[in-house]
Amino acid sequence: MTSTISPPLGGTRAMLQSLVPSLVPSERRVAQACIDDPRFVAAASVAELAARAGVSPATVVRACQRMGFGGFQRLRELLIRDQAMPQDGPVPAAFEHPLEGVFSRAIEGIRGALGALDLAAFDAAAGRIRECGRLLVVGNGASLAAAQSVGLHFLTSGKVCESPVDIISQHISAKLLKPGDVCLAVSDSGMNNFTLRSAVLAKEAGAVVVAITSYGKSELAELSDYPLVAGADFHRWNDSTVTGNIVQMLLLSALHAAALGTLPTAIAARAEVYDEVRMMVAQPDRA
Template identity: 35%
Template structure:
């Protein structure tokens, strides 16, 4: 089913990129890199740029969930904003840092374009009421998982985030029907995380996934998938860098909503947490 929400087309394409065939990925890359030009290009012109056939262009649009290339063009035209004013590339470390912050700010609409508010509410309710909450993240997602679990503990919602992959799978297998597994995976394809999700599904627990891509092995194992992504910061390392930026922000938002959902008990737990933190600060 094609994305029809304004502003969601490029985010939708980006989230499905890894699931495409190699020739389709080449075409999809043209859609992403030259979105403004594609609005004015025929399918044959896109094919020539991508080094593919016209039939591949149409098939790629359909694989992405659109009825065809023409629908994709129309929706890209709808989403197109004013032409960007070119700026000189930052040439100092300070300018590069400032440019990165600016890029993240400008990318917020793309980050949230695929988020379903109903699913977000379901996740918050689940985290608030589950008997046990297990958080799993591996590779570069591991620090996010540990931080999310620690933050939940800080508001009185017990959670655990084992780093050892066997411990993750054992803990997931011991979950029950009223428990939750929160998996954080930018790629959605980490095998250790997939095994933990499979174990949780076997145990009857509800699996929530935070990821950058809408089609992946982990999506197939998730009851709820929250997909957040953003355009490349450096035209490289999308899985290692840019998928983590929106995930950090999403988790921050989920924790804020969870704190509100838990109410007074969370406020009491947070106060106790601050007492402990304050006692460990040096003058």
């Protein structure tokens, strides 16, 4: 491997989470040991980590290389570096109200969510969306609400944007895209077959595919031109909590802001929409 990944300060654990599904079981045990106890790994040798994960030292080295760290020493350096990041302790269990618990864990998850995100890819994707003639936003299952929300925001900012709800319309719209258009595909797992099909059709049509997903080696991330990966670490507590993917929504909001937030035409379009909504609300009830 000629280059190694370099997550931001505090982001190594989130990077590991985003890569776990792409590993074979023995390598996955190595990654999970790093996720479960990064302080131990930061001070451990290859042999000690191998013993903790129940694998051979060669598997530890291979896992580090597969994940893009180049070797164990590089992963260890990043984990040591991350120890310098201030950590807020959890709310003590004896005093934790369920509401406080949800919010404190969400804050913790959001703090490290960008560890796997390529900021250069984010900037490039925002630029392609800004310049495209037509934007298609697709999402299904648990990602449908986020896709619909950001689609509405692009539309109210004056961008020619479609965000069909039904699968057939998504596929037809993707197939009719042209070179220079953009398909923004939202799938937390990166494995939703309906969303993947739209992305494939958009790619075949010559459009640019921007992926919003939590896993860097997912099928959607692999086929996209700009994979924007964030939020895998969020799932370690969020799977049993009815909150939706907050990280996904924040990333989409940031993408919308980066693409159109300060454009004069977008600002004017949002002002017109606001005036229209205000007029509708001000209308007397004629029922």
